[in-house]
Amino acid sequence: MRNLSLSTLGPLAALILLIVLGAFLNANFLSAGNITNVLARSAFIGMIAVGMTFVITSGGIDLSVGSMAAFIAGMMILAMNAMIPALGIGLPLVLAGMGVAILVGLAAGFANGFLITKVGIEPFIVTLGTMGIFRSLVTWIANGGTLSLDFEARQFYRPVYYDGIFGIAWPIIVFAIVAVLGEVVMRHTRFGRYTEAIGSNDKVARYSVVKVERIRLLTYVFLGLLVGLATILYVPRLGSASGSTGLLWELEAIAAVIIGGTALKGGSGRVWGTVVGVLILSLIDNILNLADLVSPYLNGAIQGVIIVLAVVLQRGKSTAEGR
């Protein structure tokens, strides 16, 4: 799509407006420290939201990603702690932990996708179920408390969240790569085209020689992979996981996707929009914390208004287009 419509520019305009507003309200807003802070915090939800864009575009939904992140974090920490005697503190341990996170993420995504496509249960129901299962498993393994990474391992692993190259933190770099790849995959590959086709009308896709079940399954596996990746970058931040890790991430990710202009009913995915949506959500949070204008406690309310407004604006656009 080379022609930029209101619906693509709308979220972008809102983002620019927020940046101007932020700069106006607080001199610190545009400081390197604050920008890094905002972007690094956005990165986790951002990566998950990119994956969620594919799932929603194919006509599905995944409510389990927040719990899945907690579960992956828990598994990763357990695995790393267990491997310290064998591998010692060092790069092999971290790489092994990352491998575990990716594998658990792929497996969890596959479990969701399998139940949805092969067993034929509604995505909402399946992921509502696994949402409870994943979170409860973490709580159970942690015995109601917190799973902590070994202190020395944590010290070694820490730079993955706090360091970077050329002054840009790793989470931001990885998020940027994921976003670019996501956009390319959605826009320029068969997988992306099929995802949109299935969300637009899965019967048409089936009659058009598209392997509908496989593509659907893959969207969940892809999302699982990205949740794993996000967890890899999240664990070094706190070095622990508990029953409340990643709480409500699924809703933030879905909100970002919707604000970005992807239709909840599927059929049209905008990865760039999702990135903009994630940034809008974290900027609102950040501005409220920096400025005394409105109580930060109203963060949720303002985000809620933005979500509803985004959908209203998109609907206005689609009725104008349909003759």
Add this chain to the structure above:
Amino acid sequence: MTAPVLALADVRKSFGPIEVLHGIDFALHPGEVHALIGENGAGKSTMMKILGGFLQPTAGKVLFEGVPASWRSGVEAEARGVVVIHQEFNLAADLTVAQNVWLGREKGRFFLDHAAMRADTQGLLDQLECRVSPDARIRDLAVSDRQMVEIAKALSRNARVLIMDEPSAVLTSHEVEVLFRQIERLRANGVALLYTSHRLDEVDRLADRITVLRDGAVVRRALRGELTEDGMATAMVGRDLTDIFPPRRTEFGPVGLEIADFSVPPLVQGVSLALRRGEVLGISGLVGAGRTELAEGLVGLRPHIGTIRRDGRAVRIRSVAEAASHGIAYLTEDRKERGLLLDKTLRENLTLSTLDRFGWPLLSPAREEAALTQAIADFDIRAPRREMATGNLSGGNQQKVLLAKTMLAAPQVVIVDEPTRGIDIGTKSQIYHFIDRLAREGLSVIVISSDMPEILGLSDQVLVMRQGRVAGVLEGDRITETAVVRLVMGTSGEGAADPGPPDTDAANPGHSRPADGGPGNKGRAGPAEKAGEDA
């Protein structure tokens, strides 16, 4: 002459910069059936939407009983007695028939009066000779029955103006008869009826007044008997239609597709056929005879048993992908729900089933655009803009896109299911010539159609299905309308299904005393259960 109940005065309508109706004057009189005919894209739908209050004219007036109509929506118009039956039905699929009929005007004060609504619905359905139960869910009904429910709903509203957009397109001949009786009854009661159809014989039979629309303007007005069917077609197209059908092919290659003892349980039983290269096989039969199911079985969309041979080699087909790999492609009858992504562009639709040829890992937009340019040229697709949503094309152009999409896979066997349903005569003829071109290029083509002239005009071989089985195969000179109709209806020639004069009744085999009056031709489950009876 009575005063018109509903009229348009110099109505213009533009969508964006494009004007699609150019100053229409039109009057609808009580107690008359008024047929509105024209090619796809002539502006019929827009005009009907304006009459029904769903669209507002850009300029000009809608007059109701001589004064400018006050409504601003279809709902308000309906409250005044102007009811539209849309081509895409306006029924809630999960509600029952009775609930749909009374939707928005439920009986009862505090609690719903289920009994009264049920009884009244039953009365309306009886009047329409429709056998569905008021408690049946719309989802479970055949398309033709849904149409009847729509009509029942309109009747329940005491419509003064009834606007019907191609009501007969999805009905079997028996149901069409019932519909016509209802139309005549409504006319006698002083209802004004506006009716569109691509079946010109119906128009000739029903209409008191005919308005012909071409390119957004009225090009001809006529009273009953003033226009022959040929005259109507000529007025619609604006030129003489001498060769609707292409000339016969005479040279055929070796057998390209052969199936033996092929069943798609429980709907299709023991079908065998052989099709040469360069040959067109027409499959005729009633709606529900198992034709579509046979085709879907052949391309792996439904599980089947039996053998399939391609160029003499036995092949297994368990999925559409496998069918495609053996060069078999299927063009669905349901282009809106199964054929095309209506909200996607032409390009995305065109290349969807052959996307693996357009680059890996990244798709090549240039190659896709080139394919679209080629398809637009090859199939004469008339799209105002290349980047438009496919659903905004006229039906005929959508069908051309679907044909182009199917042919992009370069199949050797093509099954086209109802290729011209709801399409104007000019585009129909084009599609016939496309099909002929494919056959001449050496493809084996199967045409499934309920349109008798189409079967007769295109086929080198006709296979008739009845209740899931082959009722007979006709070839060469034996392909006559009488012979096909006899097989379709299952009569053995004692005159029970007199097809009538061959030319005028061509599209409507066996109007009278049809043998299909029973439940056998309704719903998709019927045929299989009755398959044994006269097979």
